[in-house]
Amino acid sequence: MIEISGLTRRFGDLTAVEDLTLSVQSGECFGLLGPNGAGKTTTVRMLSALIAPTSGTAVLAGVDLTSPNAGERIRASIGLLAENPGLYESLTARENLEFYAELYGLTAHVAKERIAELLDLLDLAKDGDRATATYSKGMKQKVALARALLHRPKILFLDEPTSGLDPFSARRVKDVLLGLKREGTTIFLSTHNLPEAEELCDRVGILRRKLLTVGTPKELPRRLPGGGGRFRWMAGFHPDQQALARIPGAGRMRTQNSELFVELDDPGTRVPSVVAELLRQGAQITYASEEHPTLEETYLKIIGGEQ
Numbered sequence: 001m002i003e004i005s006g007l008t009r010r011f012g013d014l015t016a017v018e019d020l021t022l023s024v025q026s027g028e029c030f031g032l033l034g035p036n037g038a039g040k041t042t043t044v045r046m047l048s049a050l051i052a053p054t055s056g057t058a059v060l061a062g063v064d065l066t067s068p069n070a071g072e073r074i075r076a077s078i079g080l081l082a083e084n085p086g087l088y089e090s091l092t093a094r095e096n097l098e099f100y101a102e103l104y105g106l107t108a109h110v111a112k113e114r115i116a117e118l119l120d121l122l123d124l125a126k127d128g129d130r131a132t133a134t135y136s137k138g139m140k141q142k143v144a145l146a147r148a149l150l151h152r153p154k155i156l157f158l159d160e161p162t163s164g165l166d167p168f169s170a171r172r173v174k175d176v177l178l179g180l181k182r183e184g185t186t187i188f189l190s191t192h193n194l195p196e197a198e199e200l201c202d203r204v205g206i207l208r209r210k211l212l213t214v215g216t217p218k219e220l221p222r223r224l225p226g227g228g229g230r231f232r233w234m235a236g237f238h239p240d241q242q243a244l245a246r247i248p249g250a251g252r253m254r255t256q257n258s259e260l261f262v263e264l265d266d267p268g269t270r271v272p273s274v275v276a277e278l279l280r281q282g283a284q285i286t287y288a289s290e291e292h293p294t295l296e297e298t299y300l301k302i303i304g305g306e307q
């Protein structure tokens with residue numbers, strides 16, 4: 001659905017995005033993670049045909065970004081929630097949406113129904129006829145999301161969709177995105193909210209000018225060291241740590257009360273060896289699990305390692 005190859009954007013001497021190559025499948029939710037200034041917004045702006053790449057290209061729903069008149073055709077099949085909502089503040093939410101519905105070529109009748117449906121979906125129905133100047137940041141953000149969804153786009157781009165939203169608005173926006181995902185919309189979002197990425201995204205990529213790594217939120221942490229096993233036993237047992245240290249793949253360990261944490265090179269296959277050794281030593285085990293760093297720890301390690 002989105003095939004990005006060698007996408008690069010320079011601003012004068014500064015390279016904001018360098019040689020980005022990535023495929024996003026139809027119906028996938030892909031999250032671009034990265035610190036401030038990493039090039040997330042620049043990437044989203046290139047992909048939604050708002051700014052031209054310096055080199056490289058992307059094909060979206062069959063249209064090459066760099067082909068003639070691509071912008072118009074791409075904008076018809078994508079929706080964009082940009083960094084700033086950019087509403088006409090003297091107009092009401094409904095009027096803003098009516099204005100854009102007309103631009104998208106929706107008939108007045110279809111537009112009316114679709115707008116009512118979206119205002120309802122985003123909890124804006126009762127405020128829909130108030131000037132958006134009087135709206136909170138979260139409400140404006142939701143109007144902007146409604147605008148991005150008016151024409152039922154196949155691909156939805158969202159630039160930090162929940163940044164600055166209160167927990168209720170953020171929850172509503174995430175639920176709407178989960179609903180769109182179930183309906184098969186391809187979603188490409190940028191965020192630095194890692195729990196959000198973990199909840200919404202099938203795969204995430206960590207960007208810092210270059211795409212540093214890509215994987216599922218579960219598998220990325222498994223690729224880095226720092227995982228291990230955690231074990232607990234009935235009180236009264238004291239493990240022989242020297243024997244445990246001889247287990248292949250075992251690293252540093254900490255014991256406290258009736259609990260042990262041991263670093264393992266491959267927790268998925270090494271945990272059983274630790275269990276076997278503890279049993280051999282006479283432990284009555286009450287708990288054993290493999291442990292992996294969180295996506296947040298992984299992110300901090302990858303970004304930190306680049307500095």
Ligand SMILES: Nc1ncnc2c1ncn2[C@@H]1O[C@H](COP(=O)(O)OP(=O)(O)O)[C@@H](O)[C@H]1O
Nearest residue numbers: 011014016034035036037038039040041042043
């Ligand atoms: N229009 C522009 N002109 C000059 N520099 C820009 C412009 N847009 C972005 N940049 C620079 O490109 C880099 C990436 O910015 P951006 O894509 O906004 O990052 P992010 O969204 O990840 O915070 C930053 O160093 C930013 O200052």
Ligand SMILES: [Mg+2]
Nearest residue numbers: 040041083159
């Ligand atoms: Mg940004």
